[in-house]
Amino acid sequence: MTDSPAPSSPKQQPAPSVPARGPAEGGPRRHWSLLGSVVGPFLALIAVVGLFGAADSMQGEGGTFLTVRNLQALSVQTAPVAVAALGMTVIIIAGGIDLSAGTAMALCATVLAWSLKEDVALVIRTGGNVQSAAVDVKEAEDRLTEIDRNLSAADRQLESSGLPAPRRERLQNRRTSLQKEQQELQTALPVLQQRLSSMEQQSATWTRFTPAVAVVLAVATGCLCGLLNGVIISALQVVPFIVTLGTMTFYLGLAKMLAEETTVRPDRATQVPDWLTDFLSIRSHAQIGGFPLGVWLAILLALLLAVVLRYSVFSRHVFALGSSEATARLCGINVARNKAAVYALGGLFIGIGGLYQFARLSVGEPTAGIGLELRVIAAVVIGGGSLSGGRGSVPGTLAGAAVMAVIASGCTQLGLRNPVQDIVLGDIIVAAVTVDQIRQRRLAAG
Amino acid sequence: MTSPSPAAKTSAGGQPATGQEPAALLDMYRITKRFGATVALDEVSLQVDEGSVLALIGENGAGKSTLMKVLSGAHQPDSGSMRLDGQPYAPAGPHEARLAGAGMIYQELNLAPDLSVEDNIMLGQEQSRWGLLSRRAQRQAVTAALDQLGHRDLRPAAIVRTLPVGLQQLVEIARSLVNQARVLVFDEPTSSLTRHDTLHLFEVIRRLRDQGLGIIYISHYLEEIREVCDRYAVLRDGRSVGSGSLSGVSEEQLVSLMVGRSIDELFPQVPHEPGEVLLRVSSLTRRPLPTDVSFEVRRGEIFGIAGLVGAGRTELLRALFGLDAVERGTVEVAGQPTAASPAARIRAGLGFVSEDRKSEGLALTRSIADNLTLSRLSACSRLGFLSLNRQRQAVDHWMQRMQVRAAGQSQPVGELSGGNQQKVAIARVLYQHASILLLDEPTRGIDVGTKAEIYRLMGELARDGHAVIFVSSYLTELLAVCDRIAVMSRGRLRAVRNAADWTSEDIMSIAVAGDEGTADEGTNAGPPPASPAPTGHP
Known part of the structure; x- marks a missing residue:
């Protein structure tokens, strides 16, 4: 830029070259930057929607991008990442990061699947479930038939003459021990059978609580994962990046262990409740007011979090923590406790995100979360969150998540291959971070 | 956009308008520079x-550094023009400025400590042919520059790290000379020099002056300025407020x-x-x-x-406020012991204003x-x-009480001026x-x-029964504002006296003293023994 800043008409360009507004600091430019930080992500969203819409409609007959059905599909695709990103927003505002979000979410989904499969409500109530009780009865019965067979075989041998004395004696001993076992089993079997029938009876009362308990367990798992991150970060004073890099693998291991290194498949017909099957379904019977339950829940959560971020004392502490931890400490804010709370809150959303993941996959897949954390973080960053902390917003994050979903589905509709999606998404993330940096620098210069 | 246009300056283009007959070597004309809404330089x-x-x-903050950054090409002025040696001068960056003949010597040296004197002097302006260093040409340039400084003895092959600070500074100066500098700026050059090195530097400066260079010398020390400078120019709040020959002005006038x-x-x-005793x-x-x-x-x-920087004053306040864990010691407020955490100390009535704003x-x-x-x-x-409403009311009240100038209470603090x-x-x-206010270098x-305003506020707070602890490196303000002053050195509180009983020389001599030697001053400076009520200010 050379000198001579266009002196003639000051009305021409309101924003960039502030026409000396005297002492009142921060003139029009401030409003622009403020507006930009809020509206920016939405402009990006509108831009990508418009872009793909236009490109799509030019294709052949009409195009299907800007249809209600596709909008529903988009919202369904957005919701899972968005929910996890809501929690990540809080973490990033507080100046942290959670790389374990993806695997923790898969852990939660696995816990949910496992809980459904194992009928946890009954397990908690009675210490077992119908399935395992039935297995016990079956095993006992099988063993009895086997013993019967063995006994009659032994009897036959004993009756036949010419058996050497030691052998006969051994056979005798074996026979008595088998008889003993038979007696024991015969007394035990009715008990087991009774247990099974009582279990079946109890199941009628308790199994219907299983989905609720399973959801609670999954969400609690998320909270615990987050809390663990937070406690380690504040107690050991290690940077969050490293801590969560570690727990990322740790949670993956836990999930694999719970799933016994396979996929946990609860029975869709009997064990997975309908509302969970329909949670993110775009089939018409699953819609309430145009969207499935999962989308509404995501909207509700976003509203709640937005209110918390605007009106709660906690949020002021979080923002302060992210803007300047030293300042927060100076103001008597308990930094360690607040950090733990921030990560636990992030974990809450991850737990709920686990619910979404399970609803989409309908199985518990321990490895399904690998790489997901980056999409979650990208949603926050595209939405105007700053990785150096202190900045981020709920509407922005939602827009960020939507941008990613739009790109993914738009590229698919245009028939662009997967690599292209990745390249476009990558560019947008870099652009978002660049905008953040510029904003940061401008503030530092002022 | 109805800006009340005090800014109706049609001069934006900046006419050279050098009416004076003997054209100055460097002429900076009505330079204006803004950062966002802050006007750092106003037609200087x-x-x-x-x-x-x-x-x-x-x-501090008067605009000296900004002006020099404009001169060195690090900042571009929003308006105004410069002439160097009669030629229009508008450097796009530091490198261009150096080539045009403007050299800067900063307070902190910009040297690569592991390179030799020669390599440092020629850094970024290596003489080469086909990409290969031309050693001989370089050596010639370096010797010429050192010659000009009167330091032929400085070995070009010596590694800079091994040199004392005074000589390192010469390397920095020589770097500018290699470029045929016409104007040299010294920005607080003596702050890390001993008296001996300072005198030496003055000799070099006079020598360069006699060779016809124009020199701008920035310093806080008015005595020093009298020793080496001929003329002065004073900046205040980004404006030129006076200039002239040094011979005719007193120190008070300058201040x-x-x-x-x-x-x-002030x-x-x-x-x-x-x-009564509060803390x-x-x-x-x-x-x-x-x-x-x-x-x-x-x-x-x-x-x-x-106390000097590093004497432990900030550490004392931090420990006092519970920010850093202490090994031992207690803090009582109004006779009550207090727990050692910021939250507890805030509850007990302490408030800390950090030096690192x-x-x-x-x-x-x-x-x-x-x-x-x-x-x-x-x-x-x-x-x-x-309750955002209640918050707004409280903030309104305090912004008014403190006369905070801002666009509104939702403006980010980072956009405000330092004050x-x-x-x-x-x-x-x-x-x-x-x-109890702990103010660490609040001014x-x-x-x-x-x-x-802050001095007045401190007085008002004291009048209203607050206790104010005021840490400062600026003795004048301490002596003018405080009732009692303690001097810290090497982590210990050495002496406490009523402000009226101190002179700045006394304070300095204790502040620089080592561990022993001041034992007689009473290492454990309790409250003043006899008359605990200092005279205050008559």
Whole structure:
């Protein structure tokens, strides 16, 4: 830029070259930057929607991008990442990061699947479930038939003459021990059978609580994962990046262990409740007011979090923590406790995100979360969150998540291959971070 | 957009308009520079003649550094023009400026310590042919430059790290000379030099002056300026407020030019009377600093702590506030012991204003409202949720009380000027109802008007029964504002006296003294023995 800043008409360009507004600091430019930080992500969203819409409609007959059905599909695709990103927003505002979000979410989904499969409500109530009780009865019965067979075989041998004395004696001993076992089993079997029938009876009362308990367990798992991150970060004073890099693998291991290194498949017909099957379904019977339950829940959560971020004392502490931890400490804010709370809150959303993941996959897949954390973080960053902390917003994050979903589905509709999606998404993330940096620098210069 | 246009300056293009007959070597003409809404330089003009040394003086934040950054091409002026040696001069960057003949010697040296003297001097301007260094040409240039400085003895092959600071500075100067510098700027060049090296530097400067260079010399030390400079130019709040020959002005005149008001205006006195002991600190110790510090401060008393940087004053305040864990020692407020955490100390009535306003004192990206209320959000919230209305009212009140100038209370603190930032930081402490204020260099880097406001505020707070602990490196303000002053050195509180009984020489001699030697001053500086009520200010 050379000198001579266009002196003639000051009305021409309101924003960039502030026409000396005297002492009142921060003139029009401030409003622009403020507006930009809020509206920016939405402009990006509108831009990508418009872009793909236009490109799509030019294709052949009409195009299907800007249809209600596709909008529903988009919202369904957005919701899972968005929910996890809501929690990540809080973490990033507080100046942290959670790389374990993806695997923790898969852990939660696995816990949910496992809980459904194992009928946890009954397990908690009675210490077992119908399935395992039935297995016990079956095993006992099988063993009895086997013993019967063995006994009659032994009897036959004993009756036949010419058996050497030691052998006969051994056979005798074996026979008595088998008889003993038979007696024991015969007394035990009715008990087991009774247990099974009582279990079946109890199941009628308790199994219907299983989905609720399973959801609670999954969400609690998320909270615990987050809390663990937070406690380690504040107690050991290690940077969050490293801590969560570690727990990322740790949670993956836990999930694999719970799933016994396979996929946990609860029975869709009997064990997975309908509302969970329909949670993110775009089939018409699953819609309430145009969207499935999962989308509404995501909207509700976003509203709640937005209110918390605007009106709660906690949020002021979080923002302060992210803007300047030293300042927060100076103001008597308990930094360690607040950090733990921030990560636990992030974990809450991850737990709920686990619910979404399970609803989409309908199985518990321990490895399904690998790489997901980056999409979650990208949603926050595209939405105007700053990785150096202190900045981020709920509407922005939602827009960020939507941008990613739009790109993914738009590229698919245009028939662009997967690599292209990745390249476009990558560019947008870099652009978002660049905008953040510029904003940061401008503030530092002022 | 109805800007009331005091900015109806049609001069934006900047006419050279050098009416004077003997064209100055460097002519900076009506330079204006803004950062966002802050006007750092407001039509500043400056001339340097051939063969003269100009003292550029002003308080912190007056715009000296910005002006020199414009000269060195690091900043581009928003308007105004420059001429160097009669030619229009508008460097696009530092490199271009150097080539045009403007050299800068900064307070902190910009040297690659592991390279030789020669390599450092030629760094970025290597003489080469086909990409290969031309050693001989380089050596010639270096020797010529060292010659010009009168330092033929400096070995070009010597590694810079091994040289004393004084000689390292010569390397820096020689670097500019290689470029045929016409104007040299020395920005606080003596702050890390011994007296011996300083004298040496002055010789070099005079030598360069006699060779016809124009020199701009920036320093806080007015005595030094008299030793080496011919003329002066004073900046205040980004404007030129005076210039002329040094021979005709007194030091007082220079100070009042810099400050823009008389000493009495600068240090407004508010009568106040010390009352009962409010804060009692007993043998506070933390490794490595501070060591075994004990003192008492009364209600209505301003207690100053002097000392060199690194003496442990900040560490003392941090320990006092519970920010850093202490090894031993207690802090009693009004006779009650207090737990060692910031939250507990805030509850006990302590408030800390950090010296590091930008990274610790304030959360720059947050609004004024949030920063101001951050330490006592409970007052404007219920069940964990804020009443934004109540917060707004409280913030309004305090912004008015402290006369914070801002676009509104939702403006990020980072956009405010230093003085207004400091007002917000202090307002927070008052908002949290602190009765004992720990102010760590509260006037550093802020304008004189705000300084005076802060001095007055301290007096008013003392009058209203607060206890104020005032840490500063600026002895003049300590002596003018405090009731009692303690001197710290190497982590210990060495001596406490009534302000009236101190002179700056006394303070300095204790501040620089080592571990022993001042034992007779009473290492455990308790409260003043006989008459605990210092005379205050008559």
